[in-house]
Amino acid sequence: MTAVPAAIVATGQTKHASRRLDVSMAEMAREAIDRCLGARGLAFDEIDAVVAGNMEMFEGIYLVDQFFIDALGALGKPLFKLNTGGTVGASVAVACYHLVASGRYRTILGVGFEKQSDGSTQAAITTVGDPIWERAVMAGAIGNFATMASTYIHESGVTELQAAKVAVKARLNACRNPYAHLHLPDITVEQVLESEYLAHPIHRLDMCPSSDGACAIVMAAESEAERLAEHPAWVHAAATAHDQQYMGDSPKRLAVMRSLRAAAAKGYRQAGISDPFHDFDVAEIYEPASYAELAMCENLGICEMGGGGRLIDEGLTQMDGPLPVNPSGGVLSANPVGATALIRVAEAALQVMGEAGDHQVDGVRRALATGYGGNAWTDLMVLSRERPS
Amino acid sequence: MSSFAPEDAIRLEQQITLQYRFAAGHHATRFFAALKDEGRILATRDAEGNVMMPPRPVCGLSGLPMDEWVEVGPQGRLAGATVVYVPFIDPMTGVQRPVPYGFGLIQFDGADTNIYHLLAETDPAKIGVGKRVEAVFKPREERVGSLADIRHFRLID
Numbered sequence: 433m434t435a436v437p438a439a440i441v442a443t444g445q446t447k448h449a450s451r452r453l454d455v456s457m458a459e460m461a462r463e464a465i466d467r468c469l470g471a472r473g474l475a476f477d478e479i480d481a482v483v484a485g486n487m488e489m490f491e492g493i494y495l496v497d498q499f500f501i502d503a504l505g506a507l508g509k510p511l512f513k514l515n516t517g518g519t520v521g522a523s524v525a526v527a528c529y530h531l532v533a534s535g536r537y538r539t540i541l542g543v544g545f546e547k548q549s550d551g552s553t554q555a556a557i558t559t560v561g562d563p564i565w566e567r568a569v570m571a572g573a574i575g576n577f578a579t580m581a582s583t584y585i586h587e588s589g590v591t592e593l594q595a596a597k598v599a600v601k602a603r604l605n606a607c608r609n610p611y612a613h614l615h616l617p618d619i620t621v622e623q624v625l626e627s628e629y630l631a632h633p634i635h636r637l638d639m640c641p642s643s644d645g646a647c648a649i650v651m652a653a654e655s656e657a658e659r660l661a662e663h664p665a666w667v668h669a670a671a672t673a674h675d676q677q678y679m680g681d682s683p684k685r686l687a688v689m690r691s692l693r694a695a696a697a698k699g700y701r702q703a704g705i706s707d708p709f710h711d712f713d714v715a716e717i718y719e720p721a722s723y724a725e726l727a728m729c730e731n732l733g734i735c736e737m738g739g740g741g742r743l744i745d746e747g748l749t750q751m752d753g754p755l756p757v758n759p760s761g762g763v764l765s766a767n768p769v770g771a772t773a774l775i776r777v778a779e780a781a782l783q784v785m786g787e788a789g790d791h792q793v794d795g796v797r798r799a800l801a802t803g804y805g806g807n808a809w810t811d812l813m814v815l816s817r818e819r820p821s
Numbered sequence: 822m823s824s825f826a827p828e829d830a831i832r833l834e835q836q837i838t839l840q841y842r843f844a845a846g847h848h849a850t851r852f853f854a855a856l857k858d859e860g861r862i863l864a865t866r867d868a869e870g871n872v873m874m875p876p877r878p879v880c881g882l883s884g885l886p887m888d889e890w891v892e893v894g895p896q897g898r899l900a901g902a903t904v905v906y907v908p909f910i911d912p913m914t915g916v917q918r919p920v921p922y923g924f925g926l927i928q929f930d931g932a933d934t935n936i937y938h939l940l941a942e943t944d945p946a947k948i949g950v951g952k953r954v955e956a957v958f959k960p961r962e963e964r965v966g967s968l969a970d971i972r973h974f975r976l977i978d
Contacts, residue, residue, distance in 0.1 A: 453830035492837055558912040563843045565875045567912040568969040569938045571905050571924045578903035579926055579937070586901075586950035631905040631924070632945040676881040680926050680935035681873075685901060 438532035439657035439664030443778035444468030448613035448645035448766035451549040458503035461545040464646035476505035480537040485520035485544040486770040491551040518805020521774025528651035529670045544771035545646035578631035580686035581723040587687035594741040595722040596624035606761025608790040613643045613766035638722040645768030665781035669814035671699035689731040695810040703814035713796040716776040718804040759791040773803025853966035862894040874932040894929035895956040901926040902948040939973040
């Protein structure tokens with residue numbers, strides 16, 4: 433069976449922030465949708481189906497698909513709700529792609545949103561743990577990531593200074609992105625290293641913020657895509673991979689990321705990527721902590737295993753480097769969880785479409801986007817200016 | 822769109838208390854009985870020799886049933902470790918666990934996988950990948966059949 437060529441043709445985001453007390457969840461989601469559809473003058477009756485992602489336990493609304501039908505413009509249409517943890521936004525994008533590529537739908541709206549200020553993220557995240565085996569001794573997302581970082585440091589030799597450089601890069605990039613939550617134009621590596629430890633070796637400024645925000649995309653089939661966007665961001669790969677079920681199952685967690693490696697192997701094969709560092713012009717990857725970006729670059733084959741520290745020391749992933757990573761500022765600069773991985777895909781699409789504004793990388797032909805979350809699950813997409821043959 | 826001053830924003834506060842009762846099932850029941858009654862840690866093994874802790878019906882790596890029970894630990898090594906300084910709500914009590922506390926991934930001797938658990942040590946300089954640790958059990962009369970029957974892990978030589 434031949435896949436129908438599909439492309440992202442429009443994106444929209446809210447200005448991500450600690451607390452959006454001026455809007456309800458539905459109003460916030462709609463804000464991103466209006467920007468997305470408005471970018472191409474699309475009307476709701478041109479949308480065939482809707483895919484929505486949200487971490488429903490964070491806000492305590494089980495049927496966000498029901499209570500958001502009107503805001504999502506989904507009345508009388510298929511509306512699919514997903515929750516795959518922090519991965520979910522990228523899962524939304526992958527699902528949108530499959531729905532179009534299957535030939536069943538022509539134009540799909542994908543939405544991700546999270547209003548952490550409405551809810552109890554810290555309490556709700558305990559429900560991510562297995563009730564029988566994991567909850568009795570959990571330490572939250574930060575304790576989990578810090579433990580993973582310790583393994584990564586042991587395996588790769590990466591230093592706190594190298595991680596701090598990633599934290600600074602993200603926040604300086606974010607200053608050019610009007611939708612990023614954190615704008616810290618004066619941040620320095622000294623500030624990162626002097627910020628208090630949340631959990632050793634993770635300093636406060638090594639970690640992502642907690643954000644309210646929403647993101648939307650439109651995925652369209654072949655001729656629609658070409659009609660709607662001057663340079664559609666064509667999907668050349670959409671890959672998903674899971675790890676084993678318990679958090680301790682993966683032997684080296686952040687150092688050897690099994691699901692990321694599996695998704696990259698599949699996605700690179702689909703898109704014909706043989707040398708990620710040279711084949712991609714930009715990458716938007718899901719780094720909830722500074723260390724994660726370096727580990728993920730290694731596991732994505734952007735550099736050799738253990739080479740993450742070198743990558744940042746040599747400036748290769750800076751905005752003016754050969755492969756800018758997270759020109760948007762990344763997760764380190766905004767983390768509205770249900771939207772976060774969709775933001776990675778949307779930002780990669782903006783780069784390919786040439787519409788990323790002040791954080792546009794020159795001459796982008798091919799972009800990588802990843803989502804990571806749940807218990808070490810990965811979604812990965814490759815977007816390109818070239819229509820798939 | 823109407824607008825209003827930030828101090829006029831209305832927030833509707835709700836507190837939802839949900840209660841759950843999880844049936845532990847065959848594998849966990851056997852595991853927790855051994856932990857509670859005998860202070861022994863059991864894992865499951867498949868025909869290829871994969872040893873999984875927590876025990877489980879099927880090995881994710883081989884796809885084979887895990888029919889054989891083996892004892893692992895109570896000593897092991899740290900596969901990852903941290904000291905947590907930011908408060909976190911203890912799911913077992915609903916109140917914040919006092920900080921700082923040690924937290925690590927423990928690979929029991931004889932097991933191929935790790936479990937997260939608390940560490941007695943709270944000096945980051947003393948913990949790290951490869952350090953040897955040992956489970957410290959609660960007294961028999963305090964054990965209820967939970968991973969928290971292991972109070973924490975302590976460093977050994």
